[in-house]
Amino acid sequence: MKIDYLLINFIITSVSITMVRLSFSKLARPTTIPAIAHYFGTKGRYEEVNPHLLDDLLFVNRSLLGPPSQDCHAIHLVSVIRHGTRYPTTKNVKKIAGLFDLVASEAAGSALWLNDIKNKWKMWYTEDMDGRLVEKGRDDHRYLAMRLAHLFPTLISEENLRANRIEFITSSKHRCVDSITAFQEGLHRLWDVQDMDYKQYVDDSLMRFFDHCERFVESVENNKTALNEVNRFKSSVEMDAVRKKIAKRLQIPYNQITPDMAEAAFFLCSYEFAIKSENSPWCNLLDESDAQVLEYKNDLKQYWKRGYGHDINCKSSCPLFHDIFKRLDKAAYDYSFGDVKKTATIQVGHGETLLPLLSLMGFFKDEKPLTAENFSLQHNRKFRTSQIVPYAANLVFVLYECTEGLRVQLFLNEKPMNFPNMNRSAPLYETVIKHYSELLHGCDFNKECDLPQSNLRNTEL
Ligand SMILES: *[C@@H]1O[C@H](CO)[C@@H](O)[C@H](O)[C@H]1NC(C)=O
Ligand SMILES: *[C@@H]1O[C@H](CO)[C@@H](O)[C@H](O)[C@H]1NC(C)=O
């Protein structure tokens, strides 16, 4: 609410931007940040990976994010963005309700926070919230849009928006449609555009490719043993220790604190923080080492369901991979004829859209796989979803025309990221094409995703 009021304020008094920025810094910051906020994985705030936004939601670091060199001219930008902060899904609301009932009826002790949970805290999550975008999630996208427009003023501009040179594509899920709408709202507010409708295309074959890949659905999504490592970790000594500590803090018998209950406590702390900016009394159920265990449990799940764990997880993203390079190719081609048709592509999807694509392209690959036994050995793992896919996570490809030719620069969550095994931050486009030539010439969705019987069906038709 406060932030929204300020946003309006910002539009009205945009003359004194510095003043508004100062008030942002006072109001956007919650009283305190939970000590475990860095471990929330896919339920983490974007601000945890970009803490300077707590001082100024419109801050962009030009020296870090500017063109590779002065002679470079941005031609096109393709971004794949995760939806913003959302409510829990129905499944997680049920888990939260289960924990709340248990604590309200069984927990004992005189700790202040426990008293707050039992006497002040209200179970306000309802099943019909169903993972919908919250107001904070709209702001995530509104401000991201404004920052990207500041960073790439020749690509994301009012003129290009009006001339339909910016394409908006989204997953059909309500939280994604609402996010991309908020993104456009951010641009409209920035330029005070009042006479334009929001235009966007739903494309699940690009943004929810995982639903369309039969081999993925059969061998991972619907396969009980595909996530064996996660299930084994649930009964690991590490998870047992977390449960015992929670049981002790609540004075509830250990056997009643199931791994799901421990996870529900983690969810509660993360949702109260991400949605309401509150350091909730629920956060006292877990200390930092507990959070690391629960973070690993989430990372294990993402690793085996969306990342390197199974090759098909990555391969299911082939359509998106090809689409990105097709757009860059097309932009380069059009540009060479002085005929700019599109300057930017804004695509909004899920964490499940980004992780397979990043894995396909070789990012955040650890030498050894993440397994149920590896928790302590994987302390410094690269595959850490808290860092990679918080709410509103974004992967941005920017194509530049430079004196030596085309260059492409990559940003993850507004930070430059090198391509795997390339030490230059904006390599020549042809170097990148060479690097990915195998995928660019292969990575055929039908070949990877069709199951033998469906091939049969197809030939019978
Ligand atoms: C911006 O980026 C530069 C270069 O990496 C860095 O030295 C500087 O500290 C950053 N500035 C802020 C305010 O974050
Ligand atoms: C299910 O997953 C296991 C473990 O990855 C694998 O060995 C098995 O082949 C999968 N089953 C199917 C039907 O794909």
Ligand SMILES: *[C@@H]1O[C@H](CO)[C@@H](O)[C@H](O)[C@H]1NC(C)=O
């Ligand atoms: C980048 O890699 C090339 C070849 O792999 C090497 O010659 C060069 O020294 C590296 N540059 C830096 C800054 O590491």
Ligand SMILES: CC(=O)N[C@H]1CO[C@H](CO)[C@@H](O)[C@@H]1O
């Ligand atoms: C980094 C590391 O030590 N990884 C090990 C994890 O556990 C598996 C067996 O489950 C080993 O094969 C890996 O070497």
